[in-house]
Amino acid sequence: MLLTTLLLxxxxxxxxxxxxxxxxxxxxxxxxxxxxxxxxTRGVWREPTxxxxxxxxxxxxxxxxxxxxxxxxxxxxxxxxxxxxxxxFRNTGNSYHEDRAAxxxxxxxGCVIVRNRFEDTFFxxxxxxxxxxxxxENVVIGHPTxxxxxxxxxxxxxxxxxxxxxxRLEGHRDGVYLEFTRHATVxxxxxxxxxxxxxxxxxSDSSSYTGNExxxxxxxxxxxxxxxxxxxxxRFLDNRGATAYGLLxxxxxxxxxxxxxxxxxxxxxxxxxxERVQVRDNRFTRNGWAIRLLASTSDGVFANNTFSGxxxxxxxxxxxxxxxxxxxxxxxxxxxxxxxxxxxxVPHHPVRLFGTLVExxxxxxxxxxxxxxxxxxxxxxxxxxxxxxxxxxxxxxxTRDAGRMP
Amino acid sequence: MTTTLxxxxxxxxxxxxxxxxxxxxxxxxxxGELLLxxxxxxxxxxxxxxxxxxxxxxxxxxxxxxxxxxxxREVTELLLAQPIAxxxxxxxxxLGTAIPLAVSVVVGxxxxxxxxxxLFGADGMQLLGLAGAAALLxxxxxxxxxxxALRADDRVRALGIALGxxxxxxxxxxxxxxLTAMLLADRPIEVPLLIMLALNPLDIARVLLxxxxxxxxxxxxxxxxxxxxxGGAAGQVALVGLLTLWILVPWTLASRTxxxxxx
Numbered sequence: 001m002l003l004t005t006l007l008l009x010x011x012x013x014x015x016x017x018x019x020x021x022x023x024x025x026x027x028x029x030x031x032x033x034x035x036x037x038x039x040x041t042r043g044v045w046r047e048p049t050x051x052x053x054x055x056x057x058x059x060x061x062x063x064x065x066x067x068x069x070x071x072x073x074x075x076x077x078x079x080x081x082x083x084x085x086x087x088x089f090r091n092t093g094n095s096y097h098e099d100r101a102a103x104x105x106x107x108x109x110g111c112v113i114v115r116n117r118f119e120d121t122f123f124x125x126x127x128x129x130x131x132x133x134x135x136x137e138n139v140v141i142g143h144p145t146x147x148x149x150x151x152x153x154x155x156x157x158x159x160x161x162x163x164x165x166x167x168r169l170e171g172h173r174d175g176v177y178l179e180f181t182r183h184a185t186v187x188x189x190x191x192x193x194x195x196x197x198x199x200x201x202x203x204s205d206s207s208s209y210t211g212n213e214x215x216x217x218x219x220x221x222x223x224x225x226x227x228x229x230x231x232x233x234x235r236f237l238d239n240r241g242a243t244a245y246g247l248l249x250x251x252x253x254x255x256x257x258x259x260x261x262x263x264x265x266x267x268x269x270x271x272x273x274x275e276r277v278q279v280r281d282n283r284f285t286r287n288g289w290a291i292r293l294l295a296s297t298s299d300g301v302f303a304n305n306t307f308s309g310x311x312x313x314x315x316x317x318x319x320x321x322x323x324x325x326x327x328x329x330x331x332x333x334x335x336x337x338x339x340x341x342x343x344x345x346v347p348h349h350p351v352r353l354f355g356t357l358v359e360x361x362x363x364x365x366x367x368x369x370x371x372x373x374x375x376x377x378x379x380x381x382x383x384x385x386x387x388x389x390x391x392x393x394x395x396x397x398x399t400r401d402a403g404r405m406p
Numbered sequence: 407m408t409t410t411l412x413x414x415x416x417x418x419x420x421x422x423x424x425x426x427x428x429x430x431x432x433x434x435x436x437x438g439e440l441l442l443x444x445x446x447x448x449x450x451x452x453x454x455x456x457x458x459x460x461x462x463x464x465x466x467x468x469x470x471x472x473x474x475x476x477x478x479r480e481v482t483e484l485l486l487a488q489p490i491a492x493x494x495x496x497x498x499x500x501l502g503t504a505i506p507l508a509v510s511v512v513v514g515x516x517x518x519x520x521x522x523x524x525l526f527g528a529d530g531m532q533l534l535g536l537a538g539a540a541a542l543l544x545x546x547x548x549x550x551x552x553x554x555a556l557r558a559d560d561r562v563r564a565l566g567i568a569l570g571x572x573x574x575x576x577x578x579x580x581x582x583x584x585l586t587a588m589l590l591a592d593r594p595i596e597v598p599l600l601i602m603l604a605l606n607p608l609d610i611a612r613v614l615l616x617x618x619x620x621x622x623x624x625x626x627x628x629x630x631x632x633x634x635x636x637g638g639a640a641g642q643v644a645l646v647g648l649l650t651l652w653i654l655v656p657w658t659l660a661s662r663t664x665x666x667x668x669x
Binding site: 266288311357360363364365366368369371373375 | 453460578587
């Protein structure tokens with residue numbers, strides 16, 4: 001049995017060409033043995049949704065395009081160990097009553113989706129209840145108008161052991177949306193210009209994302225109702241707007257943020273109902289607010305981060321804050337280091353009075369950098385009345401370069 | 407026209423004779439140099455420079471402008487005795503005072519960046535924006551100084567008024583705006599707030615410079631009306647327009663006073 005499978009797998013691929021033995025992809029797929037390869041030649045292929053019900057490899061030659069003519073899904077994976085590679089998926093059209101996806105995998109194990117291109121698809125890749133699937137080096141580009149007129153570039157629902165790596169995801173609702181997904185690994189993706197989030201976790205525990213870049217999305221990343229999420233070496237850039245964040249943490253617990261960069265966001269990191277968040281060795285540069293902590297946050301640790309060029313380093317909406325700060329570099333620190341041990345001798349209070357005022361009247365933001373506001377902040381530093389004293393870094397780092405804490 | 411030009415040259419020579427302006431340029435250059443040395447030329451330097459532009463330039467414009475008018479009093483009276491139209495003389499007096507001041511401020515601001523080769527670097531545009539705003543502020547505050555100096559003949563009194571106006575525009579006005587914003591926090595205050603900002607040229611210049619800096623990231627948070635009014639290129643053009651208007655208003659006032667004044 002094993003031998004026959006092996007032999008069949010080694011067979012020559014079934015080539016789909018117009019006027020050839022297999023004039024349609026469906027014909028080749030129907031004829032392909034388990035483990036066989038179907039190769040699609042250059043050209044635009046318009047045919048009913050292709051259902052892959054046996055483990056095969058669907059391979060596109062350069063210029064092989066599947067066109068949905070604005071009306072349907074293109075490929076549905078229904079068997080284990082299917083590979084879809086090198087194809088261009090185009091034009092599924094929008095749907096308001098089904099989650100129409102260019103490539104849909106349902107209840108399968110070990111699917112591999114590599115080096116495909118998706119243009120103007122509603123959902124590009126839709127994985128429901130899959131296990132151990134890999135989505136690698138795909139390019140997904142959409143031109144959406146409104147959030148409801150587009151789906152997610154990569155959508156996972158109820159999947160396990162998912163790996164999403166090296167993709168470019170652009171112009172959808174979410175770049176990656178993970179719902180009820182466990183043990184997902186999201187690495188080295190570029191998620192840009194998506195209307196809602198670059199990456200979105202809902203009820204997706206024990207996952208990690210590393211080395212991704214999220215630039216110019218509605219918001220960079222939202223991690224919601226999830227726990228045990230690792231976020232390492234990502235870049236959250238250029239998220240501007242009243243409700244735009246580099247990273248939104250909502251109702252989450254036990255997450256680690258390490259070595260990330262937050263730059264040019266209206267709000268870098270917003271924590272709302274975050275428990276036991278460990279934020280270490282991150283850089284917050286030129287944000288409006290580097291960090292905003294809402295009162296529902298508890299047991300947070302912010303250590304060895306670098307804050308520079310932010311209008312407000314930390315803002316809180318109540319006087320009791322469940323967060324500890326230690327060993328961070330603050331470019332707004334006005335203290336000194338007489339014993340030269342590398343940490344400042346006086347504590348740093350990163351919450352500015354003006355920040356507290358702005359929480360109550362956002363329009364007052366137009367007054368930033370005015371001399372009056374500066375004087376107010378200086379007075380508050382000397383005689384604190386309104387800003388919470390608990391938000392304090394007792395050992396602020398003096399130098400910018402972030403050497404790791406032992 | 408040639409009369410005006412000749413008069414202008416005369417007044418410029420008169421302004422430069424005090425050596426005030428050269429000292430001012432040197433002072434600003436020294437300040438810029440210090441900032442560059444101690445903050446490494448990054449965004450922090452530009453922020454500090456923003457303070458120099460927004461606080462020091464108006465102060466200099468008001469004080470130096472007022473003093474120059476009184477200083478040039480004798481020359482003015484001499485010229486008034488000649489068959490020269492008063493309107494022309496005023497143009498020459500104003501431009502002859504304001505332009506050298508604006509030039510010395512701009513030169514003083516940019517010189518340290520020029521000799522460190524940063525003028526056309528990454529922050530070059532922002533730097534030129536700063537210099538432009540400084541020049542506009544110098545022109546505005548000199549026009550204001552003319553109004554003050556022409557209406558208050560006593561030197562000390564004129565200087566006192568100039569300092570008072572600086573205190574209000576540079577510090578207190580923002581306090582009033584902030585107080586208003588805090589007291590009416592729950593109401594739609596964006597439009598009155600924008601009007602209050604427009605009433606103070608220093609605020610207009612500050613917002614204009616904020617829009618060009620990284621702090622613009624915050625603008626998204628100020629609410630839709632403010633963002634629509636200020637966001638984008640249209641907002642910046644409108645602000646520059648407002649600043650220009652702010653030159654014309656005190657100019658017209660001063661010009662009228664000058665023409666009717668009994669010296």
